[in-house]
Amino acid sequence: MEEELIDGKVDWRGRTAVRHKHGGMKVSLLVLGTFAFENMATLSLAVNLVSYFIGVMHFDLAGAANMVTNFAGVSYLLSIVVAVIADTWIGRYKSVIISGFFEFLGLVFLTIQAHYPNLKPAICNPNDKNAACEKVKGSQEAFLFIGLYLLAFGSAGLKASLPSHGADQFDERNPKEAKQMSSFFNCLLLAVCVGGSVSLTFNVWIQDSKGWDWGFGISTIAIVFATIIFAFGLPLYRIHVAQRSNCLIEIFQVYIAAIRNRNLPHPADSEELYEIQQDKEAAMEMEFLPHRDIFSFLDKAAIQRKSDDAQPEKQQNPSPWKLCRVTQVENAKIILSMIPIFCCTVIMTLCLAQLQTFSVQQGFTMDTRIGKHFHIPPASLPIIPVGFLIIIIPFYDRICVPLLCKFTGIPTGVTHLQRIGVGLVLSCISMAIAAIVEVKRKNVARDNNMLDAIPGEQPLPLSIFWLSFQYFVFGIADMFTYVGLLEFFYSQAPKGLKSTSTCFLWSSMAIGYFLSSIMVQIVNRATKNHTASGGWLAGNNINRNHLNLFYLLLSLLSLINFCGYLVVSKRYKYRPQAPAVKVVDSQ
Structure with missing residues (x-):
């Protein structure tokens, strides 16, 4: 029983793809598995690289935070370039394979540098004021940047092509497959969480306990598995034919x-x-x-x-x-209509960047014990919202969506724009919680005369799990906004811009990360004459900084941003839907 598709999708031999033979939910599991392994390779780096740059490469706190956000920003911006190439010339399947190779190459460079002492600065304690800690420079710095940005390019390609290639396995005009595609986007975040949970626990523990060469090595193995799993599905995929015109x-x-x-x-x-x-x-x-x-x-x-x-x-x-x-x-x-929605999501990524940098440094000053003998690495703290999302995503997809569908009549339960709005509200709340927790953390440090305590050596009598509240709320915001954005951009984009459209999300994140670096510098310059440390975020002593005021500023910006989003989302008109395809089996 077969029905040939007529929407420009072919099998690996270039023949017209067949509905019951190619694509579908089962085949998309290979894409989800690839995404899980890719996030296993990279998520621990996103949250822990700031520690690598401070402890091994001897950057200061603000410099390390900016290195991470610039790296993330470049990666997300490069996704646009790869997406255009995939849509126009080489196709999404080839794009994933080539990107996997570049990501593998970048991780190999970083592994080699972390292993050999002559490729990195001499070991010293950056918290010791009498120690001469030279920041990485010269050929060592060049080696670091080559590995880092090969990794950024490879990761960009996978983020650009994998979601749209996975969505290509479904036919939007078929009602049954359209619902499956919505579930696929929810499962995409679930795959991120499953791979991320391993990355945030096992990989971070390896990086902190066994060394960064082992940590980068584990990530290298993970990306090899990701590429193999994806390549295994070649005979089963519906492959989108690259458009001849741009x-x-x-x-x-x-x-x-x-x-x-x-x-x-x-x-x-x-x-x-x-x-x-x-x-x-x-x-x-x-x-x-x-x-x-x-x-x-x-x-x-x-x-x-x-x-x-x-x-x-x-x-x-x-x-x-x-x-x-x-x-x-x-x-x-349609593209012009989407731009205001795109702009309203930038501030949320700016907030996310702080959780990946400054919140990790907060954790280093706090009590990381679980019981008497086990310590949770600060970079592993996002495992709390990730673990919760692993439970709530299937609950949302299988129970909440059908329930909401009965009330709203919308196949996805709520509209894409409503889903995005919920996430923007939660990100605002998360930053407000972060400001409150930071006030408490600094009060504990002040009350115990530990404002000048060395992070990691003299922990505050305050559990690191206080930070879990902000991570928890922001994790739920992720589920609503980022998945909603992926589905929104893919469903609304023109036929020949599906990969490029999903990169609107990554582009929004890129701008958010770059804006984070700029904002840190602006805040420090604007407040340098009002604080003893030379700015709210200046210096390496986070106890003397004013991170609580910075978080509060982000919360206020998020609130203003949400008000703007309400205006533009209300004015947005969804694109006309293609007529449904009636499935007729031919024998």
């Missing part, structure tokens, strides 16, 4: 054509706007969207000049920089 260029063409035609009058009937003849053959290869009365200034791009009517050659082969299809114009409208 959809991003088509979007630019709309703006250029609209500017050129700015003086032309709007036709009385939208049916007069330019569109190619929609025959059966074209419908199989091309996307057709109806005209919508939004951003009407872009409709100018689809207005035919009267001079062209008198010239049949120009009418048959119009310049795409002077005249665009209605569908092309509608795609440009």
Whole structure:
């Protein structure tokens, strides 16, 4: 029993993919497994690299935090480049394989540097004011940056291509598979959590106890497994055919054509706007969207000049920089509509960056004991929300979504934009909790005359689990906002920009990470004359800093950001849905 797909997806031999033979939820498990191993390789680095840069490479606290956020930001920005290449030229499958190789190569470089003493600065105690701790420089610094940014490029490619390749295994026009695709995006976060739970416990313990060479080595093995698991599914995948034309260029063409035609009058009937003849053959290869009365200034791009009517050659082969299809114009409208939503998610990543940097340093000053003998590494603290998400994601997907669906009539329970909004509110609450906890931590340090205590050697009489509250709330925010964004961007994007659209999330995160580095510097400069330490976040003594005020500032910014989001989300109009496909089995 087979039915051939007609949506431009093929098998590994280039033949039209078959519904019951290729793709589906079972095949997407290989993509989820790949994502789990990739996060097992990298999540521990995201939360613990700041310790590596301080303890091994001898950066100061602010410098180490900026190194991590810059690394993350570059990685997410590179995902856009890889996504465009995947959508336009090489396809998503090849993109994942090539990216896995580059990530493997970067981790090999970092493993070698962490193992050999002559490739890193001499060992010393950066907390000892009398010790001469030289920061990494010269060829050692070059080696570090090569490994770090090979890793960033590889990780960018996997993040760019894996989610969209996984979603390609489902047909949006088939109601059953459309629901499965929604579950896939929820399971994608579950895969991140499962791989992350191993990374935040086992990998972090290896890094802190056995050494960073062992830690990077474990990550290298994990990315090898990720690539092998993904490659194993080659005969089973529905593979998206890379578009011959560059959809991003088509979007630019709309703006250029609209500017050129700015003086032309709007036709009385939208049916007069330019569109190619929609025959059966074209419908199989091309996307057709109806005209919508939004951003009407872009409709100018689809207005035919009267001079062209008198010239049949120009009418048959119009310049795409002077005249665009209605569908092309509608795609440009969709991208323009998504930009305000995109902008409203940047602040949330700025908050996330602080949990991956400063909150880890808070943990080093606190009591990390569980019982009498076991100590939890500060970088492993996110295991609390991750563990909770492993439980709540299946509960949300299998119980909450069907329950909400009965009340709302929406297949996903709530709309994508409602889901994103819930996460933005929770991120605001998380930063407020972080500010309160930091006030308590500093009060304990002050009451016990430990403001100048060396982190890790003289822990405060305050359990590290106080930090779990902010991680817990932000973890739930992740489930709502980031998964909602992935699904929103994929479902709303033009046909030829699926990989690129999911990178809107990574781009938002990249800007958030870069903004974090800039904001730390701005805050320090703005407050340098008002604090003894030279700024709220200056120096290596976090007990003398004013991290609580910084967290409070982030909470207020998040609240303002959410208010702006309410305005833009209310005005957003979802793209027209393609007609449902009726499944007819042929024998």
